[in-house]
Amino acid sequence: xxxxxxxxxxxxxxxxxxxxxxxxxxxxxxxxxxxxxxxxxxxxxxxxxxxxxxxxxxxxxxxxxxxxxxxxxxxxxxxxxxxxxxxxxxxxxxxxxxxxxxxxxxxxxxxxxxxxxxxxxxxxxxxxxxxxxxxxxxxxxxxxxxxxxxxxxxxxxxxxxxxxxxxxxxxxxxxxx
Amino acid sequence: xxxxxxxxxxxxxxxxxxxxxxxxxxxxxxxxxxxxxxxxxxxxxxxxxxxxxxxxxxxxxxxxxxxxxxxxxxxxxxxxxxxxxxxxxxxxxxxxxxxxxxxxxxxxxxxxxxxxxxxxxxxxxxxxxxxxxxxxxxxxxxxxxxxxxxxxxxxxxxxxxxxxxxxxxxxxxxxxxxxxxxxxxxxxxxxxxxxxxxxxxxxxxxxxxxxxxxxxxxxxxxxxxxxxxxxxxxxxxxxxxxxxxxxxxxxxxxxxxxxxxxxxxxxxxxxxxxxxxxxxxxxxxxxxxxxxxxxxxxxxxxxxxxxxxxxxxxxxxxxxxxxxxxxxxxxxxxxxxxxxxxxxxxxxxxxxxxxxxxxxxxxxxxxxxxxxx
Numbered sequence: 001x002x003x004x005x006x007x008x009x010x011x012x013x014x015x016x017x018x019x020x021x022x023x024x025x026x027x028x029x030x031x032x033x034x035x036x037x038x039x040x041x042x043x044x045x046x047x048x049x050x051x052x053x054x055x056x057x058x059x060x061x062x063x064x065x066x067x068x069x070x071x072x073x074x075x076x077x078x079x080x081x082x083x084x085x086x087x088x089x090x091x092x093x094x095x096x097x098x099x100x101x102x103x104x105x106x107x108x109x110x111x112x113x114x115x116x117x118x119x120x121x122x123x124x125x126x127x128x129x130x131x132x133x134x135x136x137x138x139x140x141x142x143x144x145x146x147x148x149x150x151x152x153x154x155x156x157x158x159x160x161x162x163x164x165x166x167x168x169x170x171x172x173x174x175x176x177x
Numbered sequence: 178x179x180x181x182x183x184x185x186x187x188x189x190x191x192x193x194x195x196x197x198x199x200x201x202x203x204x205x206x207x208x209x210x211x212x213x214x215x216x217x218x219x220x221x222x223x224x225x226x227x228x229x230x231x232x233x234x235x236x237x238x239x240x241x242x243x244x245x246x247x248x249x250x251x252x253x254x255x256x257x258x259x260x261x262x263x264x265x266x267x268x269x270x271x272x273x274x275x276x277x278x279x280x281x282x283x284x285x286x287x288x289x290x291x292x293x294x295x296x297x298x299x300x301x302x303x304x305x306x307x308x309x310x311x312x313x314x315x316x317x318x319x320x321x322x323x324x325x326x327x328x329x330x331x332x333x334x335x336x337x338x339x340x341x342x343x344x345x346x347x348x349x350x351x352x353x354x355x356x357x358x359x360x361x362x363x364x365x366x367x368x369x370x371x372x373x374x375x376x377x378x379x380x381x382x383x384x385x386x387x388x389x390x391x392x393x394x395x396x397x398x399x400x401x402x403x404x405x406x407x408x409x410x411x412x413x414x415x416x417x418x419x420x421x422x423x424x425x426x427x428x429x430x431x432x433x434x435x436x437x438x439x440x441x442x443x444x445x446x447x448x449x450x451x452x453x454x455x456x457x458x459x460x461x462x463x464x465x466x467x468x469x470x471x472x473x474x475x476x477x478x479x480x481x482x483x484x485x486x487x488x489x490x491x492x493x494x495x496x497x498x499x500x501x502x503x504x505x506x507x508x509x510x511x512x513x514x515x516x517x518x519x520x521x522x523x524x525x526x527x528x529x530x531x532x533x534x535x536x537x538x539x540x541x542x543x544x545x546x547x548x549x550x
Contacts, residue, residue, distance in 0.1 A: 029256075029318065036311065043304075053357070056300030060344075064307025065337060068314065072333055075318045075326065134297070134357070 007048055015041030023100040032070045039063040053134045184286055195273040195292035203442045204234035210508050217512045244431030249321060252428065256319030261436035264312035268443025271302045275450045276359050278460045278493035279467055282485040290489055297357040303344060306447065310336050312440065313425050320428035328424030331519065332408055332415030338526040339405035345534035346398040349541040350455050353391050363459035367466040374548045385463035389456040394537045396456040398530050403448035407441060410511040414519050449503035457499055460492035
């Protein structure tokens with residue numbers, strides 16, 4: 001086994017093991033930390049593919065910002081209550097694992113179904129110096145795919161406004177219980 | 178890692194040396210901080226053990242190693258022990274990607290004077306140092322202490338908020354030089370100040386071609402935000418002794434505490450190194466380009482290998498001086514300014530620095546567009 005394939009299988013194992021841990025572990029904090037580990041693993045796989053910029057952005061956005069917020073919010077909860085309410089029961093645990101399995105099956109099915117119509121092309125990895133690759137990426141993002149890109153931005157904006165509106169409607173931080 | 182045994186060996190040694198550089202710089206910085214604060218406050222500081230009190234560091238380290246190994250009863254053991262280690266990782270990883278000197282050309286080999294070369298170095302450093310928030314959160318939650326948790330929440334909210342301003346402040350300099358690579362950025366800052374604007378070549382011979390003359394606002398925002406990123410005064414709300422005892426590391430003692438310390442000073446070193454690289458020409462000599470420097474070294478020695486080695490050592494010394502200046506500013510500011518209130522801190526981050534950083538980005542983009550028209 002060559003160094004590259006060993007690295008790939010090693011990283012894939014770490015990523016998938018932590019992704020499974022996210023679903024199966026009972027403690028929400030460990031679950032969120034395992035999610036962060038998954039993000040780091042995905043980013044490392046990007047590095048092995050030569051996509052350094054994507055790897056960095058993956059780390060900054062998901063591991064560095066989104067999951068940190070998850071962890072921060074989870075730490076404020078009374079976790080003993082959460083543990084017994086959500087994760088201990090056999091029925092709810094089964095539903096949790098089954099949901100995750102169904103989602104994974106859907107995704108794999110979608111990928112296989114989409115790819116089956118294409119010819120198989122083995123592309124060579126991007127050049128180690130990815131400055132040009134980055135230029136191409138941003139060019140494509142702002143010309144060919146600009147519509148999808150902007151729609152995604154608006155979607156995020158709507159989510160942010162919606163969250164503020166929901167919180168406001170219930171009285172915000174000054175809510176009367 | 179390399180193509181043959183020599184290259185692999187040298188590259189491995191470089192990784193270890195980069196790690197040791199940051200770990201060994203910390204005691205010196207602590208000494209400098211204590212002596213410097215004493216100098217500012219008209220005291221003596223540690224001056225009993227060894228010349229100038231330098232052996233104080235060794236005594237401290239031995240003391241830390243001999244302290245009782247202790248974990249609080251309510252702590253989550255795994256996270257409690259993991260947090261100090263996690264605190265050490267981001268700073269050392271980030272520092273290893275910053276070039277400390279010109280690359281050495283020895284026969285057929287090229288050794289860059291840094292731990293490892295990443296083609297998109299800036300993205301890498303930002304990505305790795307954004308993971309620093311985890312150490313704070315793990316420590317705060319894992320200790321099972323209210324004060325630690327409050328300190329952790331404050332510190333991580335602060336780090337996340339200022340990361341935005343920090344990142345946006347760099348966008349201007351990235352647009353100016355059009356690269357994510359530290360080496361190319363330093364290369365672009367060589368020689369006297371010269372640029373072309375709307376077809377005119379402008380040369381200002383009395384100034385070096387440094388980033389700060391293109392991006393003064395970006396430099397200011399970046400430097401201020403990096404104070405907040407490394408949790409230093411005037412932004413050390415995470416510690417706030419009067420309110421929180423000591424912040425997220427209140428339950429840590431002995432060597433575990435020291436690891437947090439190394440992490441914090443490591444962030445300071447990384448911030449200073451980035452400041453020097455982005456805005457003050459990195460390892461460059463200012464007015465002299467690298468080619469001119471190595472030509473003038475070549476008049477003294479003949480062997481091209483030695484010329485390259487001496488050139489890199491000179492650039493390394495230049496970089497160290499720049500690093501030391503910024504580290505001293507960090508220390509001087511800490512002992513000069515009072516602490517912000519928490520709402521003031523958030524106001525400054527979100528309502529002042531972020532809009533100005535956005536303005537800087539737009540202004541830079543406009544100027545580049547107009548200038549190249």
